[in-house]
Structures are given as structure tokens and as C-alpha cells.
Amino acid sequence: MGLLSTTSCGFDDGYDKEDTGDDNVKVAFRMAFVNDNTRAVNDGWEDYNPTDPGDSYENAINADQLQIKVCDKDGNIIGDVQDVRVIDDQITGTWEKAGDLLKQANKIMVFANCGTDNVTQDNISSLAFRVDQTKQYIPMWGVTTLTKDLVVGKQNNLGTIDLLRSLAKVKVKMADGMKARGYALGNITFNNYNTEGYTLPQTYNTSKNTKEILFSGSLNAKPSWSQSVTMTNTDEESIMLYIPEYDNKAAAADKKASITLNLKCDGTDDGTYTLQFCNYVDGVADPSTLYNIQRNHYYEYTVNKDDRLNVTLKVLKWNKRTHSEIIM
Template sequence: MPYHIKHITLIAVVGIMLCLVMAACSDSNAEDAISMDDVRVAFTLAVADVRTTRAANEGWDDYDHPLPGIEKENMINPDDLYIAICDNGGNIIGNVETIKVVPTSDPSGNKYAITGVWKNAKDNIAKAKKIMIVANCNVSKHSTISLSDLTYNLDTGTREYIPMWGVASLPALTLGTQTDMTEPIYLLRAMAKVRVGMRSDMPSYGYSIGSMHINNYNTKGYCLPNNYKLADRTQDIRFNNSLHVFDSREASIDLVEERATYITEYDNTSSGATPATITINLNRNGKHEGTYTLYFRNYDTAGEPTGTPYDIQRNHFYTFMVYKEGGKLIVNLHVRRWNKREYDEEIIM
């Protein structure tokens, strides 16, 4: 009897590492047997402890500051998982079909075996240089839309899965034999995460946040980053050339104190751009104390905004912490890449 899985939960934050292997072989089980012109894809999704790095840089090949993920941020819908084989230029030359997701017998209960078949691979197998995964993006192998044009609606409050994308280099494949792939795939979320809260001692002074909202945001976003075709690995994507904004600006979206809000990418820096800001209404002892504006900019040691705005970018976490001191509102802003999790063991299928 086939297993039914509502979703796959991955306890990960910046990147979800998928250890993959490619296999093409005959099988005595008629149901599992594949043609010698096909290639079977098999990989395992697993949860393991986090390992963090210290250096911050300009791309997703390194990460700073571990932050716990929540279930919503890490789910993959097994019915919305697209796997493609690509040539060196990032062009799709084959689709992985008949994808199956089955929970393994691992006692931890957090591993899933995923298999699929690249059919009629013989003519293009020499061109196969990359494997690409698009998750939670409602993409079909029969779609005529270019992946670079693939979009999603923000659907605030109703979206169950965050769109994700990743790519990795392939080793040379050989029909009829198993090829082990040791290069992992990191998945980048196509959304940014924003959270605003007060310093922990502020309620003791009677302060509370009455209401908040983001001024200017996009209602739609692109599933894949810009220049995705140029990357051999997800980690090759640079921040300064990956912003892929779908111009669909609306006036405002509500925020709730200490609750994460997920938004699409937004251009704050181009000539003529209308920068996004956050309006916060502060109360004291139940009465309105003042209205303040928070910026997507650097803040100095005095809590004042400095420098030019910066873009709201996918797979980044923007955390504002505010407090009153000396009669003025002080703001601390931390911008982090959602951190990655790595697997303790090498997985070979």
C-alpha cells in the first residue's frame, strides 16, 4: 500500500542539504525495472544537527548566526517537487518523472527516500552537467513557461509552503550503472522573513506595540533568483546579482509583534524606487505614545538609520528590535542569512 504524506518537514534554515545519487540499472522487480536508456534518480532527505560558520560574505557559500527554523519554513510538498537535468548552460535537457516519496524505516522517523526516473536519457546523457530542484512553485514539466518567468503569489496568511530552488553539479553519468553523487544541493527560499519586537524590559515600563505595517511590498515574486542558469551550485549565487523582483507593489501589509512575516523580494535601491519602510505605533500604559518609521538601512550604535537603503532579498531574515531611551526610539536591525544544516553521515543509495 503506498504511503500518503501531507508534507515533508525539514528542520533547516538557510539551505536544505539533499544528498543525492544517480542510478540506472535493471531490476528483477517489474515495478521498479527501468529501461537501459533511462536513469533512475534516488536521494534521501534527512534532518541532522547544525554546523555553523563564522565568516559572513557576499553569497550563500557561507552563513552566519544559527537561528531555529519553524515547520512552515522547512516544508516541501511532495506533490509539488520538480527535478530537472540541465546542460552546462543551465538549459533543461530532461525531466525526472514518476517521483515517489516514501518514509524510511530509520528509527528517528525523519528520513524520506525519494526516487524518480529520467526517461530516454541516452541521447542527452553526455550533456548532463547539473541537477536542479524547484519545490513548492506549482511548476509542471509540461508547462510552456520559462523557469525564469515562474512566479508565485504572496497569499499572506494562506500560503502553506515557501517556494524554493537549488542546483548542483552532476558527475559523469553512465547508463546501466549506479553513479554516486557526493555534491549536496542547498535550497534557497524565494521569500524574505521580517520580524519586529521590543526589548524584553520595555513592557515593564508600560510600553507595548499597538500596530505595525510594512509600507510598500510586492504581492508576487519570482521563484528562481536572477542568473540562476550561471550557477553550478546554489552556493555560487551572489547577493549582488541575484535579486529578481516582480514589480507588483501594494501600499501596505500588516505585521504582528514578534511574529515572522514572509514577503517577496523588493527593490529599494534602483533609481526612482519607492523604498519599503515599517510604520510602528507605540503605546504606553494603554495610550498612544507615538508613531515611528523603521528603515531597511544600516543603523549606527546610537540606533539611528545611516547610509542608503538596501534591497529586501530572498532567503534573508530581517530582525528589528526597538526600545525607548532618553526620550527617543532606538532601533537595532540584524540582517542574517537563514542558516544551513548539514548531515552527519554520507548517504549512499
């Protein structure tokens, strides 16, 4: 089993001019995670800390579960890139016997950590996973549009293909100074969530480039409702969990996503509170501003206790270090 380390650097000059001397289409590229900034791809999200739990998990790619597909302009699969190899941080492969399909080639799609079953035109829109299957690897997908025609008998450099994780990341943390005052997180229950998810966003077939996928219109939640899951006696300053997409805005009133938080102080119960997926104004929830739970986004709650519990919720792009504004 191989584990890939991604980067966003370019290929050496002349790589795509190499003559392979055969009738196949050779492709090569690197993978990165969508972050919309110019820093190295694994610099991470705002207030990034390389020792943050889950960091290696979030960026891990199983080389044995890596598939590359050639698609037409409508996102239909027309060819398989085979003999996929990992050479340092470069991914290479071969599209054999492209023939007349070569002139239809318009996009390249990458499927990572999606299992070993072959992705085909018949199953691409229904690719899905259970959350209990993502404990080691997060399913990911990405697309790029070719900037020039693929050439037979040459190495074709595709540059960097950005990937979207199919899960959302949720973190609950205490504000600075609370631990020194004796506070800790107790039991935490996530209420109303999906146990399964679709690997691809709704707009997978119309998107030209992973980075161009808009938040609005791309939600592709797989109905698989579960009432709750509880993490017991965490006694930590923060907790994280990873969940599939959830259409929170369309959910019935009694099935809106929320987090039930038990707070401790000096080892004893200090109250139970509900955190909602919505905007917070002066530390208080505004239920009229509900958020969906969407793939590749990071939902960070910060709780602070004085005379009452004050909550802040930031919704961030997962790998973006700085944000001029909240994106939802």
C-alpha cells in the first residue's frame, strides 16, 4: 500500500516534450488540495499547527486506490488511464488505444481513496461511501480541463490537479485561557447527520476545474440520516470529527444538525449546551441563518464561558490559511 505526499510545484521544463516512441497517450501530473492561496499546499487552514490531530489523515492518499479517467466536455468518461505509477511526487499513467476518442478528450478526473472497484460512466454519479469506511482515508475527487490537445507518443504534462475531500471537518474548541480556569470538554454529541456520502459534488460533470466549483449548487448530500453519535468523557480542550454532507437547510425542524456539548469545570459538570450550524451574533445563535454541512469545508466552534456561554462559528475553506471574510 502506497501513501502519497502531495505538492503544488511544477514539472521540470521539457517534461512534456519527451518522446515515448509508441502509440499510447502518456500523462503526468501532481495533486494538491484546493486552498486558493500561494502557500505550499499543506500549510493548512487558519491558525495552522502541524501537530493538529488528524493532519496526516486529512491529506493521506492510498496509491492503490487511485484512478484517472479521460472525459469529454460533458464530463462523460471516455477512457481509462492505466499503469498508474507514483514517481516521487509525480503521478504518471497511460491511456492506451485512444484512437478516434482522442479528439473528444477535454477533461481529466482523478478519484482517490474511492475503493478498488473501477469507476465507470454507469456508476460515476452514484459513487458513495459509508463514514465508517473513511477512518484511514478520506475519499477525494478532482478535475481539470485540458489546455491543449493530448498528443500520442508524447509525455503530456497536465500540471497540478486539485482535489476536494468528500467529508466536512468539524472542530469544537475552548477559548484561550479556559483550560487554565479549570474547564474541559465533557461528552459531545453530534445530532442529526448522514452516515453516508457521495464521492463527487453535484456539479462534477459541468465543472471545468476543481477550484472553480462554487459553494452554491454543489451540495450532493446522500440521505442516510442518523439521530446522533456521542464522544464520551473527552476531557480535552478541543475535539474534531469528520462527517459527510448534510442538507441542513432542507431538513425538518426536528432534524436540524446540532452539537450537544457538556462542559466541565474542575472535574464537575458545568452545564450542557447546544451548538447550532448557523451564524452567531455576539455569541448567540441566529437560527434564521442556517448553514448546510458541505464537503471540504471546516466548521470551527470556539466556546468561552463567563457569566454565560459565548460561541463563535467560523466556516472556512479547509486548506486556506487566512480568510478576509466568512464564506457562508
